[in-house]
Amino acid sequence: MNEHPSGAAGDRPARLAVGVVGAGRVGPALAAALRLAGHRPVAASGVSDASRRRAEALLPGVPLVEPAEVLARADLVLLTVPDDALPGLVAGLARTGAVRPGQLLAHASGRFGTAVLDPATRAGALPLALHPVMTFTGTPVDVARLAGCPFGVTAPEELRLAAEALVIEMGGEPEWIAEEARPLYHAALAVGANHLVTLVAQSMELLRKAGVAAPDRMLGPLLGAALDNALRSGDAALTGPVARGDAGTVAAHVAELRRHAPQAVAGYLAMARTTADRALAHGLLRPEAAEDLLDVLSDGPSDPDGGTR
Numbered sequence: 001m002n003e004h005p006s007g008a009a010g011d012r013p014a015r016l017a018v019g020v021v022g023a024g025r026v027g028p029a030l031a032a033a034l035r036l037a038g039h040r041p042v043a044a045s046g047v048s049d050a051s052r053r054r055a056e057a058l059l060p061g062v063p064l065v066e067p068a069e070v071l072a073r074a075d076l077v078l079l080t081v082p083d084d085a086l087p088g089l090v091a092g093l094a095r096t097g098a099v100r101p102g103q104l105l106a107h108a109s110g111r112f113g114t115a116v117l118d119p120a121t122r123a124g125a126l127p128l129a130l131h132p133v134m135t136f137t138g139t140p141v142d143v144a145r146l147a148g149c150p151f152g153v154t155a156p157e158e159l160r161l162a163a164e165a166l167v168i169e170m171g172g173e174p175e176w177i178a179e180e181a182r183p184l185y186h187a188a189l190a191v192g193a194n195h196l197v198t199l200v201a202q203s204m205e206l207l208r209k210a211g212v213a214a215p216d217r218m219l220g221p222l223l224g225a226a227l228d229n230a231l232r233s234g235d236a237a238l239t240g241p242v243a244r245g246d247a248g249t250v251a252a253h254v255a256e257l258r259r260h261a262p263q264a265v266a267g268y269l270a271m272a273r274t275t276a277d278r279a280l281a282h283g284l285l286r287p288e289a290a291e292d293l294l295d296v297l298s299d300g301p302s303d304p305d306g307g308t309r
Helices: 027-036 049-058 067-073 083-095 115-122 141-145 157-169 179-209 215-237 247-260 262-281 287-296
Strands: 017-021 040-045 076-079 104-107 126-132 150-154 173-176
Touching: 017 027, 017 067, 027 040, 027 049, 027 076, 027 141, 027 157, 040 067, 067 083, 076 083, 083 115, 104 115, 104 157, 115 126, 126 157, 150 157, 150 179, 157 173, 179 215, 179 247, 179 262, 215 262, 247 262, 247 287, 262 287
Parallel strands: 017 040, 017 076, 076 104, 104 126, 150 173
Antiparallel strands: 126 150
16 A cells, blocks of 8 residues: 555646755654655765755665755755744845745745745755644655654645645655634644653653653553543543642642642643633533632642741
8 A cells, every 4th residue: 555645647747856955853754765766766865964864774876965056956845944943044145046936835834834945945945834734753664654644834826736646655644724823723732742742751750750651551551532422522631630620639730740840830830721611611510619710729829838839
């Protein structure tokens, strides 16, 4: 079974020479997926030793050259640098004349749409924003994981079919995101994925403090079920002492965190307040129970020795 379907020949874009500017975790994986679809990676740029190792592992035989040389060799250029570096990179490439008219220029940033590519577009480039909604390891496993991966796609209307075709060839599923919605779209993903990693890591740390030898094994079934329920049912999946209005239990949590992990208190309180608000709004938390709970979650909860902080 082909994990990266390429569709009928008439539906596919012409086979392209592919270049990667920024051989971080994402670019080489995308180029490797395009190679599976019949495209031809021809050049990549990368400075660090880690970038060079990733390029060698995922794009064997592809030479590492300067960014301007990548653009000189490629029909499709993947700009896969950190978000904050992207505007300066695009402006610099356009200013130095590296961009060729008719060249496809695609970035993989979630934050930006195609407006960030305007300097290159004015030089004749064809702009695409293709953001894979996945975390990357920088290893070959990422290529297989692209199968079924959603991509946030933004492009001019005349390039929409080409953008979607490239995503499908990488094994992904295109989801159209309007230019003006890109920052909100990216914020939503960060809230869900990045904060989830922080919460899970913090939970494992607290379980170790509580004497649990294998917190990952303890959390796996619980978090798997919670994630599945949340994706299926949204706020209706809320459980636990906050959703039930168990103010005494929440107060005990806060006291224990202050004693053993004070750095975790602010995050616990912020998430508990948000959980309480959502549970109240969806009728899961009774208003009379919410009053005592929100008092515990106020800015000055009592510490375990009396008084407030």
